[in-house]
Amino acid sequence: MIYLDHAASTPIVESALNIYIKSLREDFANPSAAHKLGKSSMKKVERARQLILKSLKGSKKDQLIFLSSATEANNLAIKGIKLLPSDRVHYSVGDHPSTSEPVKSLNSQLVEIPLLEGGVIDEAKFLESLDKDSKLVVLSHVNNQSGNHYDILSLGKKVKDKFPNIHIHVDGVQGLTKVETNLSSLIDSYTISGHKIGAPKGVGALFIKDGVEVETQLHGGGHEFGIRSSTVNTPLILSLCEAITAGLEDVITNNKKVKRINSLMREELEAADLGITFPFSLDDTSPYILSFLLPSISSDIVLRHLEMKDIYVASSSACSSKAKGFNAGFDAMKIDQSKHKFVLRTSFSKDTTTEDIETFVKEITNIIKEIKRL
Amino acid sequence: MIYLDHAASTPIVESALNIYIKSLREDFANPSAAHKLGKSSMKKVERARQLILKSLKGSKKDQLIFLSSATEANNLAIKGIKLLPSDRVHYSVGDHPSTSEPVKSLNSQLVEIPLLEGGVIDEAKFLESLDKDSKLVVLSHVNNQSGNHYDILSLGKKVKDKFPNIHIHVDGVQGLTKVETNLSSLIDSYTISGHKIGAPKGVGALFIKDGVEVETQLHGGGHEFGIRSSTVNTPLILSLCEAITAGLEDVITNNKKVKRINSLMREELEAADLGITFPFSLDDTSPYILSFLLPSISSDIVLRHLEMKDIYVASSSACSSKAKGFNAGFDAMKIDQSKHKFVLRTSFSKDTTTEDIETFVKEITNIIKEIKRL
Numbered sequence: 001m002i003y004l005d006h007a008a009s010t011p012i013v014e015s016a017l018n019i020y021i022k023s024l025r026e027d028f029a030n031p032s033a034a035h036k037l038g039k040s041s042m043k044k045v046e047r048a049r050q051l052i053l054k055s056l057k058g059s060k061k062d063q064l065i066f067l068s069s070a071t072e073a074n075n076l077a078i079k080g081i082k083l084l085p086s087d088r089v090h091y092s093v094g095d096h097p098s099t100s101e102p103v104k105s106l107n108s109q110l111v112e113i114p115l116l117e118g119g120v121i122d123e124a125k126f127l128e129s130l131d132k133d134s135k136l137v138v139l140s141h142v143n144n145q146s147g148n149h150y151d152i153l154s155l156g157k158k159v160k161d162k163f164p165n166i167h168i169h170v171d172g173v174q175g176l177t178k179v180e181t182n183l184s185s186l187i188d189s190y191t192i193s194g195h196k197i198g199a200p201k202g203v204g205a206l207f208i209k210d211g212v213e214v215e216t217q218l219h220g221g222g223h224e225f226g227i228r229s230s231t232v233n234t235p236l237i238l239s240l241c242e243a244i245t246a247g248l249e250d251v252i253t254n255n256k257k258v259k260r261i262n263s264l265m266r267e268e269l270e271a272a273d274l275g276i277t278f279p280f281s282l283d284d285t286s287p288y289i290l291s292f293l294l295p296s297i298s299s300d301i302v303l304r305h306l307e308m309k310d311i312y313v314a315s316s317s318a319c320s321s322k323a324k325g326f327n328a329g330f331d332a333m334k335i336d337q338s339k340h341k342f343v344l345r346t347s348f349s350k351d352t353t354t355e356d357i358e359t360f361v362k363e364i365t366n367i368i369k370e371i372k373r374l
Numbered sequence: 375m376i377y378l379d380h381a382a383s384t385p386i387v388e389s390a391l392n393i394y395i396k397s398l399r400e401d402f403a404n405p406s407a408a409h410k411l412g413k414s415s416m417k418k419v420e421r422a423r424q425l426i427l428k429s430l431k432g433s434k435k436d437q438l439i440f441l442s443s444a445t446e447a448n449n450l451a452i453k454g455i456k457l458l459p460s461d462r463v464h465y466s467v468g469d470h471p472s473t474s475e476p477v478k479s480l481n482s483q484l485v486e487i488p489l490l491e492g493g494v495i496d497e498a499k500f501l502e503s504l505d506k507d508s509k510l511v512v513l514s515h516v517n518n519q520s521g522n523h524y525d526i527l528s529l530g531k532k533v534k535d536k537f538p539n540i541h542i543h544v545d546g547v548q549g550l551t552k553v554e555t556n557l558s559s560l561i562d563s564y565t566i567s568g569h570k571i572g573a574p575k576g577v578g579a580l581f582i583k584d585g586v587e588v589e590t591q592l593h594g595g596g597h598e599f600g601i602r603s604s605t606v607n608t609p610l611i612l613s614l615c616e617a618i619t620a621g622l623e624d625v626i627t628n629n630k631k632v633k634r635i636n637s638l639m640r641e642e643l644e645a646a647d648l649g650i651t652f653p654f655s656l657d658d659t660s661p662y663i664l665s666f667l668l669p670s671i672s673s674d675i676v677l678r679h680l681e682m683k684d685i686y687v688a689s690s691s692a693c694s695s696k697a698k699g700f701n702a703g704f705d706a707m708k709i710d711q712s713k714h715k716f717v718l719r720t721s722f723s724k725d726t727t728t729e730d731i732e733t734f735v736k737e738i739t740n741i742i743k744e745i746k747r748l
Contacts, residue, residue: 003411010402071594071604075594200398201607218449220445312409
């Protein structure tokens with residue numbers, strides 16, 4: 001099997017799986033229980049919280065709220081900030097629906113972050129669009145469709161220099177452990193997903209900068225500092241901690257390695273002379289995601305042919321794979337609507353090999369030639 | 375170890391753990407992916423959904439929404455129903471905070487469900503309190519502190535006979551697989567927790583009766599019929615399904631078995647002549663929970679002494695174990711406030727043995743005698 005859909009969900013890394021299974025058996029008590037089984041379970045959670053916070057390079061007073069998924073984290077941040085109807089919220093329609101949909105549910109003024117061709121933010125226009133009513137800016141660390149990698153610190157600084165009180169929320173799902181992450185004081189909240197970085201599905205976290213207030217969305221027993229009620233999930237939290245800390249150890253080495261994989265794929269696809277084009281440049285993107293345009297062939301068809309060869313890719317974001325044809329994200333990235341259905345996304349892990357790429361290119365070459373002959 | 379805190383969290387049952395670990399490795403793809411790894415994962419989820427719905431004896435058109443916890447399910451139901459400020463919501467302050475807290479967050483008229491001594495609902499007064507503005511009734515199937523078991527079908531019928539349009543939401547966390555569950559058309563929504571019935575932490579479900587509308591609370595990719603966005607968690611869902619179906623197979627046999635355990639504990643504690651009293655009768659409660667009043671000794675102290683003997687119980691609900699002294703639930707159940715801190719909760723699993731009970735009674739007898747001597 002050649003699995004090139006890691007941006008949708010990636011297998012659990014062995015060390016995170018081992019820690020998880022051990023904790024599933026050991027930490028069966030409720031961490032809120034008054035007895036020592038509960039207390040020792042809670043102690044492990046607090047240790048994991050501190051470890052993760054430290055690895056994100058935030059300050060000691062920053063908060064980390066454990067929850068069930070990145071979608072929940074994005075909802076908590078975006079809908080949890082106090083906003084007036086006159087407040088302006090800046091977001092990109094090209095970002096993942098777990099940020100754009102909560103934004104659309106707000107009763108405030110929505111402002112699109114302008115993109116240039118290639119999915120890059122039009123910084124000048126964006127900064128110009130901010131005003132005194134701007135209260136929230138929602139960014140992706142790495143866009144899940146194009147792979148565009150935004151320099152959140154540089155952008156954050158420019159925003160805060162103009163309007164220091166704007167809350168900057170970053171969806172870090174495709175960024176953390178893939179590209180360098182340094183949550184200096186410029187970032188007010190940052191979303192983490194477990195299953196995109198080698199932890200099991202069902203866990204995520206929201207980083208909240210010291211002093212930032214987020215309104216409770218799950219009411220109940222008052223867990224997670226009263227912000228997110230629900231039984232604290234020691235096994236999933238320990239596994240998430242392992243996936244993050246292990247992933248961050250080699251973030252630069254792995255990024256370089258995957259960059260070579262991504263380059264190789266681009267070169268070989270160019271060399272195969274199939275008419276494939278690359279709307280997103282490697283310089284502007286995370287190397288873990290490579291989306292390209294097929295030569296007037298629907299990506300769904302190619303996806304089917306590839307899966308017959310036991311090769312797995314994405315024809316668009318897994319989360320919105322039901323929406324065919326028009327794609328608001330690609331539209332914002334200035335890709336002509338007629339071409340949206342030709343976008344194929346491949347996404348890698350640090351363990352993707354050059355052999356995987358060579359087999360992939362060989363097979364997709366055969367498939368495209370076959371389809372064109374028909 | 376003698377673990378008598380199953381109502382707070384219970385170990386994963388072996389069959390549910392095996393299915394879980396297998397699926398953790400196999401079903402790593404995103405179930406929303408367009409390729410066959412995603413599709414086969416989603417197929418398993420849909421099969422689990424149908425199996426659970428069938429086992430709950432609802433109709434074929436009823437819905438089941440998978441989510442991360444019972445707290446989330448209670449929040450989704452209670453805050454997801456359209457309510458006007460003039461609408462009346464009937465709830466019990468004695469119920470779990472994951473129902474009472476979402477209720478308190480509503481902008482509607484809150485009405486307490488009156489309880490009698492022993493934690494039983496004062497049916498006559500309750501039915502009298504309903505009127506044409508009553509829109510939501512929130513009940514527990516089994517109360518997590520007292521163990522009171524409410525006949526939700528009989529109560530539901532009496533409510534619907536007077537006002538057919540009232541939405542009846544039931545928190546089934548301590549009920550499902552412990553007492554018989556038959557979600558006939560009288561129940562509009564029903565909350566299920568995984569980790570209270572032998573599935574891992576991090577999964578729950580909300581049963582929603584055909585035709586009932588519940589507003590989305592997690593916005594994003596549109597999963598779970600658009601009601602609950604977040605990557606669908608095949609491994610946790612399959613494990614939940616196994617825990618439910620296995621648990622329901624022997625619900626009556628196990629209930630009888632645990633009833634004998636509960637009776638034995640009551641008899642032996644009475645016989646020990648320690649001054650322990652039983653505010654909640656076995657006839658009115660689920661046998662899985664036995665809460666009793668210590669003879670003017672703080673339950674926290676006894677809990678500490680018991681844990682030194684490797685015996686684990688609860689001094690109050692795990693979820694609110696931080697709130698000392700006054701307990702709104704016990705207050706509603708007519709227990710004098712001066713006695714709230716004397717309540718000790720034991721809770722059983724189908725595997726709790728008579729030996730466990732005998733050891734427990736022996737140890738608590740020694741502890742109480744020792745404390746009284748000092």
